[in-house]
Amino acid sequence: MKAYLKNLVELNGTKTSRRFAYFIQFLIIVSVITFSIETLPNLKPQTRVVLNAIEVFSVLVFTLEYVVRIYVADKKLKFVFSFFGLVDFLAILPFYLALGIDLRSLRLLRMFRLFRLFKLVRYNKAMLHFANAMKMAKEQIILFMVITLMLIYFSAVGIYYFENEAQPEHFSSIFSSLWWSIVTLTTVGYGDVYPVTIGGRVFTFFILLIGLGIVAIPTGIISSSLTKAVDPVEEKKN
Incomplete structure (x- = not known):
């Protein structure tokens, strides 16, 4: 049985x-x-x-x-x-x-x-390949997440000091600036909340450039791991 x-x-x-x-x-x-x-x-x-x-x-x-x-x-x-x-x-x-x-x-x-x-x-074989790829890349992904969290906090601190006096209602503290930091680094945007000072705009420009890299890095890590996960399977079939 x-x-x-x-x-x-x-x-x-x-x-x-x-x-x-x-x-x-x-x-x-x-x-x-x-x-x-x-x-x-x-x-x-x-x-x-x-x-x-x-x-x-x-x-x-x-x-x-x-x-x-x-x-x-x-x-x-x-x-x-x-x-x-x-x-x-x-x-x-x-x-x-x-x-x-x-x-x-x-x-x-x-x-x-x-x-x-x-x-x-x-x-699902395709999903299994993806799961295996995530296991293979877990160290790189953890490292990427740690660096991303550091950058989020850094950008929240930066925008707070640039914009707090000009927009105290939107950037009243570092904690209130964290959401702006997250959506800016992911290049989503935060509706009507945006920097109005010159320093804040210049700072946001560099944060947006970093955000483009943050979006691209995990794609490269996962695609590389997917290739490694699928190749052995294809070799066995051949």
């Missing part, structure tokens, strides 16, 4: 495992769609009953899948705390919390249902 279940839930090229994978993927997409429909105002009671029935069925299947994966795992504790183990757990957690807690008062917990989308990574 254990061997059969392991063959069923793990992708291995057999018809049974493929059908199971397609069924889970279909259920994930349906549950995400129903989650979106639930947010529509003025839904009929009958519609809510159908949506709740779909949600209950989906959670029962996902729970069964989670339990089976733990059962067939060679190292159960390692699976539970692995990426996919945590995703499977968080995907069903809101439903069981709702049995004892009114999630309308804890709306953030309902967002955990979106973790079901991450379950698709397990069944």
